Amino acid sequence: MEGFTTTTTKASAQPLENADVLIASVETFIFDCDGVIWKGDKLIDGVPETLDMLRSKGKRLVFVTNNSTKSRKQYGKKFETLGLSVSEEEIFASSFAAAAYLKSINFPKDKKVYVIGEDGILKELELAGFQYLGGPEDGEKKIELKPGFLMEHDKDVGAVVVGFDRYFNYYKVQYGTLCIRENPGCLFIATNRDAVTHLTDAQEWAGGGSMVGAICGSTQREPHVVGKPSTFMMDYLAVKFGILKSQICMVGDRLDTDILFGQNGGCKTLLVLSGVTTLSMLQSPNNSIQPDFYTNKISDFLASKAATV
Amino acid sequence: MVTKSVVSVSVAASITITSSKLVINPAHRFLCLKRLSSFNSFSASSLAIKWRGVSSCSSNKSATAMEGFTTRTRASAQPLENADELISSVETFIFDCDGVIWKGDKLIDGVPETLDMLRSKGKRLVFVTNNSTKSRKQYGKKFETLGLNVSEEEIFASSFAAAAYLKSIDFPKDKKVYVIGEDGILKELELAGFQYLGGPEDGGKKIELKPGFLMEHDEEVGAVVVGFDRYFNYYKVQYGTLCIRENPGCLFIATNRDAVTHLTDAQEWAGGGSMVGAICGSTQREPLVVGKPSTFMMDYLADKFGILKSQICMVGDRLDTDILFGQNGGCKTLLVLSGVTTLSMLQSPNNSIQPDFYTNKISDFLAPKAATKDIELRGDLSSLNGLDCVRIVHTIKSIVRAEQSRAVHKVVAASPRNLLSQPTMSSLATNDRCWKSAPSEIA
Numbered sequence: 190m191e192g193f194t195t196t197t198t199k200a201s202a203q204p205l206e207n208a209d210v211l212i213a214s215v216e217t218f219i220f221d222c223d224g225v226i227w228k229g230d231k232l233i234d235g236v237p238e239t240l241d242m243l244r245s246k247g248k249r250l251v252f253v254t255n256n257s258t259k260s261r262k263q264y265g266k267k268f269e270t271l272g273l274s275v276s277e278e279e280i281f282a283s284s285f286a287a288a289a290y291l292k293s294i295n296f297p298k299d300k301k302v303y304v305i306g307e308d309g310i311l312k313e314l315e316l317a318g319f320q321y322l323g324g325p326e327d328g329e330k331k332i333e334l335k336p337g338f339l340m341e342h343d344k345d346v347g348a349v350v351v352g353f354d355r356y357f358n359y360y361k362v363q364y365g366t367l368c369i370r371e372n373p374g375c376l377f378i379a380t381n382r383d384a385v386t387h388l389t390d391a392q393e394w395a396g397g398g399s400m401v402g403a404i405c406g407s408t409q410r411e412p413h414v415v416g417k418p419s420t421f422m423m424d425y426l427a428v429k430f431g432i433l434k435s436q437i438c439m440v441g442d443r444l445d446t447d448i449l450f451g452q453n454g455g456c457k458t459l460l461v462l463s464g465v466t467t468l469s470m471l472q473s474p475n476n477s478i479q480p481d482f483y484t485n486k487i488s489d490f491l492a493s494k495a496a497t498v
Numbered sequence: 499m500v501t502k503s504v505v506s507v508s509v510a511a512s513i514t515i516t517s518s519k520l521v522i523n524p525a526h527r528f529l530c531l532k533r534l535s536s537f538n539s540f541s542a543s544s545l546a547i548k549w550r551g552v553s554s555c556s557s558n559k560s561a562t563a564m565e566g567f568t569t570r571t572r573a574s575a576q577p578l579e580n581a582d583e584l585i586s587s588v589e590t591f592i593f594d595c596d597g598v599i600w601k602g603d604k605l606i607d608g609v610p611e612t613l614d615m616l617r618s619k620g621k622r623l624v625f626v627t628n629n630s631t632k633s634r635k636q637y638g639k640k641f642e643t644l645g646l647n648v649s650e651e652e653i654f655a656s657s658f659a660a661a662a663y664l665k666s667i668d669f670p671k672d673k674k675v676y677v678i679g680e681d682g683i684l685k686e687l688e689l690a691g692f693q694y695l696g697g698p699e700d701g702g703k704k705i706e707l708k709p710g711f712l713m714e715h716d717e718e719v720g721a722v723v724v725g726f727d728r729y730f731n732y733y734k735v736q737y738g739t740l741c742i743r744e745n746p747g748c749l750f751i752a753t754n755r756d757a758v759t760h761l762t763d764a765q766e767w768a769g770g771g772s773m774v775g776a777i778c779g780s781t782q783r784e785p786l787v788v789g790k791p792s793t794f795m796m797d798y799l800a801d802k803f804g805i806l807k808s809q810i811c812m813v814g815d816r817l818d819t820d821i822l823f824g825q826n827g828g829c830k831t832l833l834v835l836s837g838v839t840t841l842s843m844l845q846s847p848n849n850s851i852q853p854d855f856y857t858n859k860i861s862d863f864l865a866p867k868a869a870t871k872d873i874e875l876r877g878d879l880s881s882l883n884g885l886d887c888v889r890i891v892h893t894i895k896s897i898v899r900a901e902q903s904r905a906v907h908k909v910v911a912a913s914p915r916n917l918l919s920q921p922t923m924s925s926l927a928t929n930d931r932c933w934k935s936a937p938s939e940i941a
Contacts, residue, residue, distance in 0.1 A: 339764035391712035395780035402779020407768035
C-alpha cells in the first residue's frame with residue numbers, strides 16, 4: 190500500500206517485550222486467520238495453547254478473516270478439524286460481513302443479489318434470507334459473441350457482491366457489469382480487496398482484489414468494501430458484544446488489511462511475522478503503516494516476560 | 499388605434515447536421531415579447547414569436563421547446579457546420595472504428611462514400627482502434643468484407659501497438675511475453691518476432707487449490723500483455739500475477755483500458771478495462787497503456803508517415819479514449835454521435851472533455867457547405883411603423899447573437915408587400931454581418 194498518510198507520522202512498531210502487560214490491558218483479541226492461526230491448511234505452532242491461555246485469563250476471542258470462500262459454519266468446521274475450540278459465533282468472515290451489511294441497510298427482500306464469488310457468500314446470504322443469483326455455477330457459462338447477440342440480465346438485481354472467485358470468467362464479469370450499469374441504484378459491494386492470499390501454503394495466490402479490480406475496470410465505480418481494512422466488521426462486533434474499541438487488540442499478519450483495520454477502528458495493533466509480512470517489509474522506508482507492536486507468532490504470548498524476536 | 503395584425507416570426511432552420519438546441523438568453527425572449535406587446539396596444543398573445551428548429555436527422559423539436567439555456571464557462575464543442583473548412587484544414591484523418599465506421603458488424607450509413615470523398619480530396623486516412631482481438635491483417639479483411647477500400651498499412655489496432663511498443667524498447671528476443679488476450683495480440687507478436695505464452699488456450703486451464711499445490715510459471719517471461727479476453731479466467735489472472743510479482747523487471751502492458759465496448763451491436767460489453775483492472779488488483783501496479791488515450795499510436799503514426807500533429811483530425815465516438823487521444827496528441831478532434839456518446843453525455847456538467855467539433859456521423863462530411871437558417875417574417879406587417887421595425891430588428895438580432903451560431907441567416911419575406919421594404923429592415927440585411935440576403939430577396 191503506497192502513499193504516505195498525511196496524518197502525524199506514527200512512532201515505529203515496538204517488538205513485543207512484555208506480552209503480559211498487553212494481555213492485561215485489553216479485554217478482547219481479534220485474530221486474523223491466514224498467517225496468524227493457520228497457513229493454508231496447516232496450524233501454526235503453539236496456537237492451541239495460546240488460545241487456551243487467553244481464554245483462561247477471561248479474554249474474549251474473535252476471529253475475523255477476509256476470506257469469503259467459506260461461511261462461518263464452514264469455518265467453524267475448519268477450526269474443529271485443526272483441533273481448536275472455537276464456536277461459530279466467534280467467527281466473522283467477509284462472506285458473513287456482506288450479508289450483515291445488506292441486513293444493516295435493510296436491503297429489500299424482493300431484490301436479488303448477484304454473486305461473483307464462492308459458496309461461503311451464497312450460504313451467508315441464504316441464512317440472512319436474501320435471494321441470490323450467480324456464484325460457482327456461473328463459472329461454466331460461456332458467451333457467444335455473435336452479431337445481434339444480447340445478454341439478458343435480471344432487472345431485480347439490486348446488489349452485486351464480489352469476492353474471491355476461483356471460477357471467475359467473462360460471463361460473470363459481463364453479468365455483474367450489466368447489473369451495476371443498468372439497474373438503477375444497484376449496489377457494488379466487495380467482500381475484500383486483498384491483492385494476494387495464501388490459498389495454499391505453497392505460494393501467494395491472486396486474491397479478491399483481482400475480481401473486484403475487474404468490475405471496477407468495467408463499471409468505473411468503486412465498491413463498498415465490507416472486509417478489512419474497512420471498519421464495518423469491527424463496528425459490528427463492538428455493537429454485538431458491547432465492547433469498547435480501546436479494549437481490543439487486533440492481531441494480524443498484513444499491514445494494509447489487518448493493522449490498518451485495527452488503526453482505523455481505534456484499537457491496539459499487533460503484527461505477527463508468521464504470515465506474509467517480514468521484518469524488512471515492516472521496517473522498509475516504503476511502509477507507512479506501523480502497528481503498536483510486532484512479534485514472531487502468537488505463541489510468543491506464552492513466553493515469559495520478554496519474547497525474543 | 500388597435501390593430502389586429504399578428505406578427506409571427508418563425509425561424510425555420512434547415513440544419514442538416516444536428517438537432518442543436520437554439521441557445522437563447524431567456525431575458526431577451528421575454529423582453530422582446532414585452533416590447534412587442536407595447537406596440538399599438540397589441541396584446542401579448544397576439545404576438546407570438548415562434549421558433550422552429552428543424553433538422554433532417556433526429557426528432558423535430560417544436561418551437562415552444564426552447565430548453566437548454568446554458569451558461570457556458572469553457573470552450574465547448576461546436577456543432578460541425580462547415581465540414582469543408584475542417585476538411586481543407588487538415589491533411590490526415592484518424593478514424594476510430596467501433597461507433598464511427600461500423601457498429602458491431604454493421605457498417606454505419608454513408609461511410610464508403612465519405613471515405614471515397616476524402617480520398618478524392620487527397621486526404622490520408624488512418625484507422626486506429628483499441629480493439630486488440632484482431633491483427634491488422636484480420637482487420638483488413640473486416641474492412642474488405644464491409645466493402646471498404648482500406649489497406650492493412652492504414653490500420654493500427656492496439657494489438658499491433660503492443661508489439662510495436664515492445665520493438666521500440668528493444669524488448670529482448672530471448673525473453674517471453676505472457677498474453678492475457680486474444681488471437682490478434684498473438685499474431686502481432688509473432689509477426690514482430692517475439693516469443694509468447696498464454697492467449698486463448700489458457701482459457702481451458704483450471705487450477706486445483708489442493709494443500710501444497712504450487713503453480714509453476716516461466717521465469718523467462720519479461721512482459722505480460724493484457725487486453726480484452728473473452729476466455730478470461732483465474733488461471734490467467736494467477737499466471738500473469740506471478741510473472742509480474744516474481745520475475746524481476748517484468749513489464750505490465752495494457753492494450754487498452756476501455757470499460758465497455760460494442761462487441762455486438764446489441765449492447766455494451768465489459769471491455770479490456772476489466773481484464774487490466776483484475777491484474778492491477780492483484781499486483782497493485784499500474785500498466786503501461788499503448789492504446790488510446792495514450793499517445794503511443796499517434797506518435798508512431800506521425801513518425802511513420804512524417805506528418806505534423808496539427809495537420810491531423812481525430813474522429814471518434816468516445817470522449818475518454820478517442821477525443822482525449824486527439825487532445826493529448828495535439829491535433830483537432832471531432833466527436834461523432836453514431837457510437838456510444840450521446841449529445842447529453844457531451845453536454846453533461848460531469849463531462850470535462852470537449853472536442854473541437856461534434857456531428858452525428860461522418861457522412862455529415864458529405865452535407866452542403868454551410869447550414870442556412872431562414873428567418874421568415876409572416877403576416878401582413880404593413881401597418882407596423884418604423885419604430886416597430888426597429889424593435890423587431892433589435893429583437894431578432896439579439897436572439898441570433900445569443901444563439902452563437904455561425905450559420906448564415908437569410909431574411910425571407912413570406913409576403914412581398916411588407917415590412918421588409920422599410921428602410922430599416924433592408925439596411926439590416928445589408929449592413930449586419932449576421933445577415934446575408936440579396937436585395938431582391940428583401941423586396
